[in-house]
Amino acid sequence: MKPSRTFALTGRTVLVTGAASGIGAATSRALDAAGANVVLVDLHQVPLDELATSLGSRTLPVAADVTDGAAMESVVAAAVARFGSLDVCFANAGIAAASPTTIPSSSVEEFERIIEVDLLGVWRTVRACLPEITKAGGHVLVTSSVYAFFNGTGNAPYAMSKAGVESFGRSLRGELAGTGTTAGVLYPGWVSTPIIKASRQGHPAAQKLIRLANPGPFGTPVTPERIARAVVQGIEDRSARIICPRRWAPVSAARGVVNILGDVVVDRSRRMQSLIRQLDK
Template sequence: MATSRLNGRVIVITGAASGIGSATAGRLADRGARVVLLDRDGEAVRRRAAELGDPAAAFEVDVTDADGLRRVMDEVAERRGRIDAVVANAGVSGPVATVAAVAPAEFERVIEVDLLGVWRTVRAALPHVRARRGYVLMTSSIAAAIPCPTVAAYAAAKAGIEAFGRALRIELAHTGTQVGIAYFGAVDTGLVRGLMADRPALAGLDRMPRRLGAPISVERAGAAMAAGIEHRSRTVHAPWWVPALLAARSPLALADPFAARVPALARLIADAGRPG
């Protein structure tokens, strides 16, 4: 097993039963970390922890449950003696629908899981992470920097994560605790596949040039996350063009009034504005 500065560190990851969280856990375990996997799917997260072997551990908890998260974090800290880092990664995509068409409960569910779930995760872990002068990593998205019609709740949540992370970074600077924000393009997860299946107009993503638009593998995203945790990075990203997109967000915003004139986007909005 390859070791690194992460050897023996206790790292808690939400949304760890599959996707980016699962891939990140595997990479961290390879580096000698003591990974703690959290997910609302108890059977799946226990299975993943068993695959990783000792010293991986699994807990069934939903990130919408603040009391449950606090109990889990306290138990992890008691059993493992500490929490060196927390990765707030759990998320859902929600439906592809316009703001006028989306069911209010579905919109609010995305905010509840993707944004408030990050807040609850960080708040529950923070006393333990601060005690270690540790590291907090939150999974945002390029959706924080570009307009995302038909998935407004997802974009709002990811932009909120970015703003929350930047504020927290400043608040914690004097403690030695560091904060990172992860930005990815499309990643080949169940979340992204669900979006593509929801509306045919999105299926063209997998036909875009591989270097630019096709979803990257979860293994590639997990490798980026693990490297970011090891180096306590301010930002984590993949693929290679994401930093340029983030840097260009202000000039790109000038094109917002013209975006709806793009035929493919106009068709997507029309399709997403229909019930069901």
């Protein structure tokens, strides 16, 4: 079965994790504006209720931990009970380190929690949603990052997770090919959300390292609303990949060369090496 080239969202039911803030909240608003029913999922009920109140009756706010597979299955059951079906899963929830750090100086608990939420949380969310999504001939979208193809020095657990999410999303799309159900991967660049606060406003050495590694427009954050517009269009088009802002698309396409050159720069830059050493302090 060949999937429709246009997947209209009006009347569809979309589950969004990480819905209480940032990309998740902005996308939930954009989905509501597109006529979708939106299942809002995050850790705490109060901010979800506030968002649901601002959107209206076509929402279902449910507090749940994406690392809890049974809890996510309950969310899916509640969504189907309320709206009759589940058509789209946007596995978007993610966290980052409280402050940039190197691998040796990372907190074991924080490192593993990031992997648990950003990678295994995506897996558990999609696993819970997939039976209903395939029944509806719908779409799965997972949030990776430009860190999937960009050196993650100083941010290893996040970069590691996002590379894994990319591989997971691409594998899923391949497995679903020809079934009428599709999957895609979202690659945001720097976005003005709480998750980048630690990097952009925290450790002085990290700020300098980011500016060196992300020159000019590559280091300029975009709004969550810009990402949300790209997400809605990407779901409607059943896109395999959504790269936003688009300035990162050539970097992704040339990642083999870019990865080699990027590693060479870090190997040879005394300035970068000095800043990295400061992250250990």
